[in-house]
Amino acid sequence: MTKRLEIYPKKVALLLCSISLFLYLFFLIWPISYSVFIAFTNANAVNIASDPKINELKTKLQHIENYLIKNKEFIISKVNEAENYINSTILELNLLHKYINNVNSKSFSIIKFDEYKQNINSNLTNAINIITSNSTNLYYYTDLRNNLDKVFNEIQKVWRDIDNIIGFKLTYTDDDINKIREIINNNQAIIQSYLTKSIENLIDIKNSYDNFIKTVTSDISNQIDSISLKFVGMDNFYTLFRDSRFPFSIFKTLLFILTSVPLKISVGLLLAFIFSSTMIYGRKVMRALLLIPWALPVLLSVTTWRMLFVPGQGFYAQIFSNISNYDFNIYLHEWDAFLVYNLVETWLAYPFVMTVTMGAIASVPKEYIEAAYIDGSNVFTRFRKIMLPLISRPVLFAAILTTGASIQAFMVPLLINNGGPTALLGFLNFPTALGNTNEVIILYGYNRAWLDQQYGLSTASFLIAVLILLVFAIIWFYFVYKRSFSR
Amino acid sequence: MGYKIKAISRTVLVGVIIVIIIVGVAAGLAFTNFLQKPTTTPTPTTTPTTTPTTSPSPSLYSVQIGSATIRVSQDFYNFILQVKNNQLKVSINFWTSMLPFEVSNVQKVVNDFMSEYPGITVKYTGTVQNMKEAIKAGVVANDVENTAHVFTWAHDWTGEMADGGYIISLSDYLPPETISDIQTQYISIAYTAGVYKLKLYGLPWAAEAIALVINKNLVSKPPQTFDEMLNIMKQFNNPSQNKFGLAYQMDPYFLYPFITAFGGYYYNEDNDTLGVNSTETEQGIKFWIQNLLPYIDTRDLSHENQLKVFTDGRAPFIITGPWDIPAIKQVGIPIEVVPIPNIGDKTPKPFSGIKLLWITKLVANDKNRLFASILFSLWFSLNDNELKMLVDKAGFIPVKKSIVDHLNQHVSDYPITSGFANSITRSIPMPKSIKMSYVWGDVSNALNAIFTEYSQKGPDAAINSIRTYLNQAQQSILQKFSGKS
Numbered sequence: 006m007t008k009r010l011e012i013y014p015k016k017v018a019l020l021l022c023s024i025s026l027f028l029y030l031f032f033l034i035w036p037i038s039y040s041v042f043i044a045f046t047n048a049n050a051v052n053i054a055s056d057p058k059i060n061e062l063k064t065k066l067q068h069i070e071n072y073l074i075k076n077k078e079f080i081i082s083k084v085n086e087a088e089n090y091i092n093s094t095i096l097e098l099n100l101l102h103k104y105i106n107n108v109n110s111k112s113f114s115i116i117k118f119d120e121y122k123q124n125i126n127s128n129l130t131n132a133i134n135i136i137t138s139n140s141t142n143l144y145y146y147t148d149l150r151n152n153l154d155k156v157f158n159e160i161q162k163v164w165r166d167i168d169n170i171i172g173f174k175l176t177y178t179d180d181d182i183n184k185i186r187e188i189i190n191n192n193q194a195i196i197q198s199y200l201t202k203s204i205e206n207l208i209d210i211k212n213s214y215d216n217f218i219k220t221v222t223s224d225i226s227n228q229i230d231s232i233s234l235k236f237v238g239m240d241n242f243y244t245l246f247r248d249s250r251f252p253f254s255i256f257k258t259l260l261f262i263l264t265s266v267p268l269k270i271s272v273g274l275l276l277a278f279i280f281s282s283t284m285i286y287g288r289k290v291m292r293a294l295l296l297i298p299w300a301l302p303v304l305l306s307v308t309t310w311r312m313l314f315v316p317g318q319g320f321y322a323q324i325f326s327n328i329s330n331y332d333f334n335i336y337l338h339e340w341d342a343f344l345v346y347n348l349v350e351t352w353l354a355y356p357f358v359m360t361v362t363m364g365a366i367a368s369v370p371k372e373y374i375e376a377a378y379i380d381g382s383n384v385f386t387r388f389r390k391i392m393l394p395l396i397s398r399p400v401l402f403a404a405i406l407t408t409g410a411s412i413q414a415f416m417v418p419l420l421i422n423n424g425g426p427t428a429l430l431g432f433l434n435f436p437t438a439l440g441n442t443n444e445v446i447i448l449y450g451y452n453r454a455w456l457d458q459q460y461g462l463s464t465a466s467f468l469i470a471v472l473i474l475l476v477f478a479i480i481w482f483y484f485v486y487k488r489s490f491s492r
Numbered sequence: 493m494g495y496k497i498k499a500i501s502r503t504v505l506v507g508v509i510i511v512i513i514i515v516g517v518a519a520g521l522a523f524t525n526f527l528q529k530p531t532t533t534p535t536p537t538t539t540p541t542t543t544p545t546t547s548p549s550p551s552l553y554s555v556q557i558g559s560a561t562i563r564v565s566q567d568f569y570n571f572i573l574q575v576k577n578n579q580l581k582v583s584i585n586f587w588t589s590m591l592p593f594e595v596s597n598v599q600k601v602v603n604d605f606m607s608e609y610p611g612i613t614v615k616y617t618g619t620v621q622n623m624k625e626a627i628k629a630g631v632v633a634n635d636v637e638n639t640a641h642v643f644t645w646a647h648d649w650t651g652e653m654a655d656g657g658y659i660i661s662l663s664d665y666l667p668p669e670t671i672s673d674i675q676t677q678y679i680s681i682a683y684t685a686g687v688y689k690l691k692l693y694g695l696p697w698a699a700e701a702i703a704l705v706i707n708k709n710l711v712s713k714p715p716q717t718f719d720e721m722l723n724i725m726k727q728f729n730n731p732s733q734n735k736f737g738l739a740y741q742m743d744p745y746f747l748y749p750f751i752t753a754f755g756g757y758y759y760n761e762d763n764d765t766l767g768v769n770s771t772e773t774e775q776g777i778k779f780w781i782q783n784l785l786p787y788i789d790t791r792d793l794s795h796e797n798q799l800k801v802f803t804d805g806r807a808p809f810i811i812t813g814p815w816d817i818p819a820i821k822q823v824g825i826p827i828e829v830v831p832i833p834n835i836g837d838k839t840p841k842p843f844s845g846i847k848l849l850w851i852t853k854l855v856a857n858d859k860n861r862l863f864a865s866i867l868f869s870l871w872f873s874l875n876d877n878e879l880k881m882l883v884d885k886a887g888f889i890p891v892k893k894s895i896v897d898h899l900n901q902h903v904s905d906y907p908i909t910s911g912f913a914n915s916i917t918r919s920i921p922m923p924k925s926i927k928m929s930y931v932w933g934d935v936s937n938a939l940n941a942i943f944t945e946y947s948q949k950g951p952d953a954a955i956n957s958i959r960t961y962l963n964q965a966q967q968s969i970l971q972k973f974s975g976k977s
Contacts, residue, residue, distance in 0.1 A: 023512065026509060026512045030513070050652055050926055051652070051655060051656070051926055054656065055655075055656045055657065056657075057631055057656065057658060057853050058657025059657075060657075061657050126675075130671070131668070133690050134663075134668035137663050137664075137691050144690070150689060150690060153690060154689055154690050158684065161680055161681075161683075161684040164680045165681050165684075165917075168679070168680060168917070232655065232656070315797065316792050334791065334947075336792060336793075337944055337947050426940060426944045427937045427938075427940030427944060428944055429941060429960070429961070429964070437964075438964065439937045457933050457972065458929050458930070
C-alpha cells in the first residue's frame with residue numbers, strides 16, 4: 006500500500022483534481038449557465054453590457070441629493086441665468102420672424118440675417134451649457150433636457166433648410182426670400198412652444214426645489230432601470246411561439262433533416278462502394294480528390310456555390326433554367342433555395358460518410374465474400390446479406406453524426422440567401438407573420454441576435470435547438486445504440 | 493486495500509467537488525456584487541464648495557488647431573505646447589473599420605499629426621473587424637491598452653454608444669467657448685449629427701449619402717428631372733440583351749429617397765413615431781414598383797450584382813454611395829454624380845451618415861490621454877490640408893465649411909465629390925437612437941416580401957400587397973419597441 010501511495014500521492018491527486026474542477030467550473034459550468042440565464046432575460050443591445058453607464062449613474066445617484074441640497078443657491082442662480090438666455094432666444098427669434106416678414110429680395114441682407122442667427126445660436130448655446138454643466142446637474146431633469154433638445158434640433162433644421170436655399174448665392178430672388186419666410190413661419194411656433202415649456206420647467210425648479218430633487222433622483226433611477234438587464238421568466242419562449250416564424254423554422258429544420266440525411270448517406274455510400282472497387286484505375290488519386298470538399302473552408306466553398314446559382318448568371322442556375330424551362334431562382338422561390346441547401350449540404354458532408362464507409366468496407370474479410378461467391382450468390386445478395394450487415398454500424402454512426410450536423414445547419418442557408426425568400430408565413434394555428442421561409446432554427450437565432458439585437462430571444466431559440474438535439478440524442482441512445490451496439 | 497483507496501479517493505473527490513462548487517458560487521456572487529458596487533467612490537466632478545460667481549470662465553487661450561483658431565482652457569493649452577515641443581510623451585490608440593485604400597490615406601493623416609505633435613504617438617489600426625463589439629468589450633473590461641481611445645464611424649451609433657456609456661461627451665471636458673468655436677467650423681447638418689441629448693459627443697470629418705451616378709459614355713447630359721431620367725431608362729432598358737435602365741440595389745437604406753419624396757419615413761426620433769405603414773411610405777414603394785423596378789435587373793437585386801451591371805456598362809445609371817466609386821473608376825467608366833432628380837416638385841431625400849470621431853470612456857481618468865485624444869480628433873476634423881487630401885485621394889465627402897466652400901468654387905474639378913456633397917445637403921441624417929436598429933430588419937422583410945410578390949404575380953399584385961406587409965412590419969417593430977422600454 007505504501008508503494009501505491011508513492012506512485013499516486015494524495016497531494017498530487019488533490020492538486021490535479023482541483024485544477025480540473027476549476028477548469029470545469031469556469032470554462033464549462035459558468036459559460037453554459039450564463040447563456041442559459043440570458044435566455045430568461047430581456048437582453049438586447051441596450052442592456053447587455055451597460056455596466057459603464059450604470060456605474061456612472063449609480064455614483065451620480067449616491068451624491069446628487071446632498072449636492073443639490075448643499076448648492077441650492079448656486080443652482081437657483083444658474084436656473085435664473087438659463088431662464089434669461091431662453092427668454093433672449095425667444096426675443097431674438099421673434100425679431101428674426103419680424104425681420105424676414107418685412108423684407109423683400111432687394112432689402113434682404115445676409116449680414117443682418119447672420120446676425121440674428123448668431124444671436125439665437127449663442128443664447129441657446131449658453132442656455133444649453135448651463136443645463137449640461139456638471140455643476141448644475143440640470144441635465145438629469147429629463148423633461149427640461151428633452152424640451153431643450155427639441156428646440157436645438159428644430160432650430161438646426163431651420164438653419165439647414167435655409168442654408169440649402171441661400172447656398173453660395175450672392176443675390177437672392179423673391180422666390181428665395183419667400184421660401185425662407187415660409188420655413189421660419191412654419192417652424193417658429195413649434196420652436197417657441199418648446200422654449201416656453203423649457204421656461205416652465207425652470208420655473209418649476211425654482212418654485213418647488215424639493216420636487217425638483219425628487220424628479221431628478223427618480224429620473225436617474227428610471228434611466229438605470231431602463232438600461233439594466235431584467236429577468237423576464239418564460240417571456241422569451243412565449244414570444245417565440247407567438248407567431249408562425251419559429252414553429253415554421255422548426256418544421257423547416259426537421260424537413261431539412263428528412264431530405265438531406267438520406268441524400269448525404271446515399272451519395273457517400275455510393276461513392277465509397279465505387280472507389281473501393283479494385284477495378285477502377287487511379288482510384289487512390291480520385292479518392293483523395295473527392296475529399297477536397299472536406300478540406301476547403303466552408304465560407305469559400307458555399308460562397309462559390311452561391312455564385313454558381315445566382316439567378317440568370319450563375320452557371321448551374323442557367324443550366325437548371327434551360328433544362329426545365331422554369332425560372333430557377335434561389336432568391337425568389339422557397340423550394341429552389343431548399344434544393345440548393347440540400348445539394349450543398351450533401352456536397353459538404355459526403356467525404357465524411359465516404360471515408361467512414363470505406364474504412365468499414367476495407368475491414369470486411371475477403372473470405373466471406375469469396376465464400377458467398379462460391380456458394381453462388383449474386384452481387385446484390387452479397388451486398389445485402391454480407392456487406393451491409395458488416396458495415397451497418399459505422400454507417401449508422403456516420404448517419405447519426407451527420408444528422409446532428411443537419412439539425413445545426415447554419416452556414417449553408419446563411420451564405421446561400423440568408424434563409425430567404427421572405428413571405429407571409431402561416432403554420433398550423435399560429436398567427437401569420439412576415440419571415441424568411443428557409444430560416445432554419447440556428448439561422449433564426451442568429452438573425453434575431455444580429456439583425457434585431459434581441460439576445461434574450463435569440464438565446465431562447467438556441468436553447469430549444471439544444472432541447473431538440475437532446476431529444477435526438479436520447480432517441481439515438483435508446484432505440485439505436487442500445488439495440489445495435491450492446492448486442 | 494485497493495477498494496479502500498478507491499473508496500477514500502471517491503469521498504475526497506466528492507468533497508472537493510462540493511467545496512469547489514460552494515467556493516465558485518460564493519466567488520460568483522461576490523463578483524456580481526463587486527460589479528454592481530464601484531470600488532472607488534468618485535466625487536462629483538466639480539464640487540463648487542465656494543459658490544462660483546455668475547460665469548466661472550477660466551482664462552482662455554486662442555490656439556491654432558489644424559486650420560482653425562479656437563479658444564481653449566489653460567490646461568489644454570499647456571498640454572498642446574508640451575506635446576508640440578516633445579516635452580510630454582503620450583500614446584493613444586486609433587481604430588477605424590475601413591477599406592484598404594481608405595486606410596492608407598488615413599495613415600498619412602495620422603503620420604502628419606504625429607510629426608506636428610511629436611509628443612503624441614497614435615497607434616493606428618485601420619481594419620478592425622466587429623469594431624462596435626470590440627470597443628464595447630474593451631470598455632466593459634477596462635482594457636485601456638488594447639482598445640481604441642479614438643475611433644470613427646457613421647453617426648447612427650451615437651445613441652447606443654452614448655446611452656451605454658462607452659463614449660465620453662466633449663461637453664463634459666471642454667469649456668463652452670471651445671464648443672461654440674468648434675460649432676462654427678462645420679456645416680450645420682454635420683455638427684448636429686455629433687450632438688446627442690444636448691451634449692457634443694463626436695467631431696464630424698466626412699459624410700456620405702447615396703446619389704445618382706451617371707455613365708458619361710452612355711448619357712452625355714445628366715437628367716434634370718425624374719421624367720428625363722425615366723426616358724433615358726426606357727431608352728436603354730432591354731432585359732433580353734441583359735441591358736437595363738438603372739442599377740439599384742434593394743434595401744431599406746437605398747429605397748429611402750423615394751419614400752421621403754412622398755413624405756414618408758421609417759422612424760422619427762424627434763417625436764418617437766414610427767411611419768413604416770404610413771400612406772406616404774406606401775406611395776413611395778408604389779412609385780418604386782411602377783417607375784424603377786421595370787428598368788432594373790430584378791433577377792438579383794444584391795449590391796454585388798447591381799454594381800456589376802453598372803461596371804459592365806449595361807446600365808446608364810446606378811444609385812449608390814461614394815464607397816462604390818473606386819470600383820467604378822477601376823474599370824475606367826467616366827462618371828458624373830448628381831443628386832437623385834426631383835419627381836415633379838418632390839425632392840427625394842436619401843439617408844445620410846456623418847462620420848464622427850469619438851473618444852472612448854477608457855481615457856476619461858487619464859488626463860494626458862484624454863487631451864491627446866481630444867487634440868487628435870480636433871486636428872483631424874479641422875485640418876484643411878488633410879481633409880482636402882482625403883477628398884482628392886479617397887473621395888471622402890467633406891463637412892468642414894471651408895472645404896465645402898472650396899468645393900463649390902471649383903465644382904468642375906470635383907464632378908464626383910460635389911455631386912455627393914449636394915446630395916448630402918438635401919439628405920436626412922439617419923436616426924441616432926438605438927430604436928432604429930429594430931426597424932431595419934422588419935422593413936427589409938417587408939420589402940423582400942413585396943418584391944417576391946412582384947416577381948411571382950406581377951406589379952399589380954405587388955402594389956396591392958404593400959399595405960399588408962407594411963402593417964405586419966409596423967406591428968412587429970412596435971412589439972420590439974414595447975419589449976424594450
